[in-house]
Amino acid sequence: MLDDEGRAVGPWAEEPKLSFDELREGLEHMVTLRIFDERMLLAQRQQKTSFYMQHLGEEAVSCAFRRALNDGDMNFPTYRQAGLLIAGGYPLLSMMNQIYANAGDPTHGRQLPVLYSAKDHGFFTLSGNLATQVPQAVGWAMASAIAGDTKIAAAWVGDGSTAEGDFYAGMVFASTYRPPVVINVVNNQWAISTFQGIAMGGSETFAHRGLGFGIPSLRVDGNDYLAVYAAARWAADRARNNLGPTLIEHVTYRAGAHSTSDDPSAYRPAGSGSAWPLGDPIARLKQHLIVSGEWSERTHAELIAKVTEHVIETQQKAEAIGTLHSGSRSSKKFMFEGVFEEMTPHLQRQRKEAGF
Amino acid sequence: MNRPTVRREAEAKAPTTTKRMTMIEAIRDAHDVAMAADDRVVVYGEDVGYFGGVFRCTAGLQEKYGPTRCFDAPISEQGIVGTAIGMAAYGLRPVVEIQFADYMYPAYDQLVSEAARLRYRSAGDFTCPLVVRMPVGGGIFGAETHSQSPEALFTHVAGLKTVMPSNPYDAKGLLLAAIEDPDPVIFLEPKRVYNGPFDGHPDRPIVPWKNHRLAEVPTGHYVEPLGKAAVRRPGTAVTVVTYGTMVHVSLAAVSESGIDAEVIDLRTLLPLDLETITQSVQKTGRCVVVHEATLTSGFGAELVALIQRECFYHLEAPIFRVGGWDMPYPHVHEWNYFPGPERVGRALRAVVEAD
Numbered sequence: 205m206l207d208d209e210g211r212a213v214g215p216w217a218e219e220p221k222l223s224f225d226e227l228r229e230g231l232e233h234m235v236t237l238r239i240f241d242e243r244m245l246l247a248q249r250q251q252k253t254s255f256y257m258q259h260l261g262e263e264a265v266s267c268a269f270r271r272a273l274n275d276g277d278m279n280f281p282t283y284r285q286a287g288l289l290i291a292g293g294y295p296l297l298s299m300m301n302q303i304y305a306n307a308g309d310p311t312h313g314r315q316l317p318v319l320y321s322a323k324d325h326g327f328f329t330l331s332g333n334l335a336t337q338v339p340q341a342v343g344w345a346m347a348s349a350i351a352g353d354t355k356i357a358a359a360w361v362g363d364g365s366t367a368e369g370d371f372y373a374g375m376v377f378a379s380t381y382r383p384p385v386v387i388n389v390v391n392n393q394w395a396i397s398t399f400q401g402i403a404m405g406g407s408e409t410f411a412h413r414g415l416g417f418g419i420p421s422l423r424v425d426g427n428d429y430l431a432v433y434a435a436a437r438w439a440a441d442r443a444r445n446n447l448g449p450t451l452i453e454h455v456t457y458r459a460g461a462h463s464t465s466d467d468p469s470a471y472r473p474a475g476s477g478s479a480w481p482l483g484d485p486i487a488r489l490k491q492h493l494i495v496s497g498e499w500s501e502r503t504h505a506e507l508i509a510k511v512t513e514h515v516i517e518t519q520q521k522a523e524a525i526g527t528l529h530s531g532s533r534s535s536k537k538f539m540f541e542g543v544f545e546e547m548t549p550h551l552q553r554q555r556k557e558a559g560f
Numbered sequence: 561m562n563r564p565t566v567r568r569e570a571e572a573k574a575p576t577t578t579k580r581m582t583m584i585e586a587i588r589d590a591h592d593v594a595m596a597a598d599d600r601v602v603v604y605g606e607d608v609g610y611f612g613g614v615f616r617c618t619a620g621l622q623e624k625y626g627p628t629r630c631f632d633a634p635i636s637e638q639g640i641v642g643t644a645i646g647m648a649a650y651g652l653r654p655v656v657e658i659q660f661a662d663y664m665y666p667a668y669d670q671l672v673s674e675a676a677r678l679r680y681r682s683a684g685d686f687t688c689p690l691v692v693r694m695p696v697g698g699g700i701f702g703a704e705t706h707s708q709s710p711e712a713l714f715t716h717v718a719g720l721k722t723v724m725p726s727n728p729y730d731a732k733g734l735l736l737a738a739i740e741d742p743d744p745v746i747f748l749e750p751k752r753v754y755n756g757p758f759d760g761h762p763d764r765p766i767v768p769w770k771n772h773r774l775a776e777v778p779t780g781h782y783v784e785p786l787g788k789a790a791v792r793r794p795g796t797a798v799t800v801v802t803y804g805t806m807v808h809v810s811l812a813a814v815s816e817s818g819i820d821a822e823v824i825d826l827r828t829l830l831p832l833d834l835e836t837i838t839q840s841v842q843k844t845g846r847c848v849v850v851h852e853a854t855l856t857s858g859f860g861a862e863l864v865a866l867i868q869r870e871c872f873y874h875l876e877a878p879i880f881r882v883g884g885w886d887m888p889y890p891h892v893h894e895w896n897y898f899p900g901p902e903r904v905g906r907a908l909r910a911v912v913e914a915d
């Protein structure tokens with residue numbers, strides 16, 4: 205939708221339209237996510253947490269998608285969709301507490317950093333096992349249909365992870381029962397060191413995968429905030445009107461490393477990260493607002509300053525509670541709790557033996 | 561359409577009448593009672609809807625509750641369990657059938673990495689009140705892929721409860737408890753005793769449940785709590801700890817050997833009723849553990865470890881284990897694989913005669 209000058213063009217630009225206020229807010233969400241990433245990446249380098257995964261280049265996908273959802277809808281995300289939380293107003297402090305596994309961590313220090321869980325914000329608890337969430341999202345949507353509810357589900361999976369059997373199991377169920385689900389494939393072109401072609405095989409696109417199942421499938425410029433929103437809105441409306449599932453392939457580019465544990469220079473052409481294939485989603489939305497007369501370099505600089513200050517302030521609050529190796533951490537008693545609703549006798553015994 | 565609701569009148573009415581049922585009928589009846597009482601209960605699996613399941617455990621449910629409450633699933637075990645986890649997280653109470661326990665391996669990741677951990681990893685944010693039913697065990701000439709008893713693969717996973725009834729009464733009461741349980745429950749149905757108790761002699765026909773005390777099943781709602789074992793036969797000479805089909809085989813072995821053994825039917829493997837086992841073994845001083853699953857690293861190993869810890873100073877002989885041999889279930893030789901009353905009897909004698 206956004207052309208090289210930043211103008212919104214083509215039929216999808218017409219309807220539904222976001223207001224400039226909404227677009228400015230969208231820009232703020234993306235900027236927040238990027239600055240949050242920068243700070244947390246640094247925190248990992250300073251050993252305040254064990255691990256981090258950044259979104260660099262992919263901010264538009266989750267931030268714009270979130271706009272098409274209502275309260276009560278449920279995302280079944282993978283690890284590069286923190287934008288769903290940020291754009292949904294989830295507290296940055298809770299995210300940082302989770303990353304630091306401190307006493308404020310909603311998951312009681314049980315989960316790997318960035319594997320958030322926030323039911324009230326429509327964010328299903330993240331699993332480290334790739335693609336398992338796809339049939340779960342479909343099942344949640346089936347339940348919503350069975351219950352006669354209007355809530356919808358959104359599944360999230362990376363291009364590499366579409367090779368997992370769970371992806372196809374989810375597609376079969378989505379295709380068979382036509383529940384209100386949007387299946388998002390985030391094609392950031394890399395699965396750690398493995399190029400997208402390895403998972404895609406002989407088909408032309410990941411969107412093609414949906415067609416074989418009879419699932420309407422879109423391929424969208426994932427670095428274009430407006431385009432992601434338009435596609436998300438179309439798919440979400442379809443789901444809400446009981447027209448069944450949609451697959452969206454978001455074509456984007458992972459400009460950074462896969463995680464703090466890898467170095468893309470070992471497997472990617474030098475400089476490709478900074479060449480921004482598809483363009484920087486933040487720069488593109490910013491440009492759109494500027495050519496529309498709704499933004500300027502000055503307001504953008506102000507936004508960055510404001511967000512940076514907010515993120516740093518929040519980080520100080522989180523670090524005052526604790527980080528992975530210092531300060532307070534979640535109580536050991538949580539270790540034995542929550543395996544079952546009621547603690548079983550064998551666990552009670554083990555907890556006693558462990559001394560807490 | 562209305563949101564699903566729980567109607568608890570069924571529960572308020574204590575069952576007053578009983579009916580003779582096979583285990584299959586009791587399981588079907590448990591579904592019926594649960595589905596009538598609670599709109600959230602949804603039942604599906606391969607061939608489960610229209611046909612009522614290959615063992616007919618869900619027959620008639622689709623007709624009665626409609627195709628949104630009871631339906632056929634694609635042949636995708638990971639899809640069946642995966643979607644059921646999503647449904648449970650939504651707030652429904654899915655009961656899914658894996659056609660044979662041998663086919664749960666494709667769904668294993670969903671059970672182990674997802675269902676079992678949802679409550680823990682989300683700190684209670686999301687829960688997974690799910691029942692996965694599957695027929696287990698051999699003795700039907702199903703060869704290696706229709707005969708397995710994979711219970712140890714579930715009890716080893718933190719966050720799953722594992723149940724295996726041995727008779728119609730328990731099957732219904734335990735299944736209702738499993739459906740009402742707030743956590744994921746693996747419900748294993750020993751298919752050799754679906755239609756009647758079985759004394760372990762392949763040359764004799766299965767005795768129909770007709771005249772069995774435990775086929776007298778209350779109509780309406782009742783639960784048998786998870787985690788409670790039953791003493792099937794009191795005795796003083798040795799304790800047999802077992803479950804599922806092997807309860808019947810062990811009882812046959814006891815009567816054929818003339819040894820005054822106490823036979824404990826675990827009914828639930830996790831949580832385990834260690835107290836009932838301990839009381840018995842401390843009384844008899846001797847113990848044989850019997851299961852159909854392959855011996856090595858089987859659930860029997862867990863039982864022996866716990867029993868020796870609790871009863872070491874009461875034991876007068878080493879604890880013996882009887883189980884399936886460590887190989888895939890062989891087709892034509894399945895009765896040589898199956899731990900029959902003769903093998904159990906041999907273990908009983910060895911333990912009783914040991915000084």
Ligand SMILES: Cc1ncc(C[n+]2csc(CCOP(=O)(O)OP(=O)(O)O)c2C)c(N)n1
Nearest residue numbers: 284332333334362363364365392394395396
């Ligand atoms: C079942 C499973 N296999 C392997 C991994 C290890 N792993 C973590 S991320 C990843 C690459 C995923 O690539 P993709 O789906 O394209 O998502 P992206 O990281 O590019 O966002 C792998 C192999 C895992 N977490 N789970």
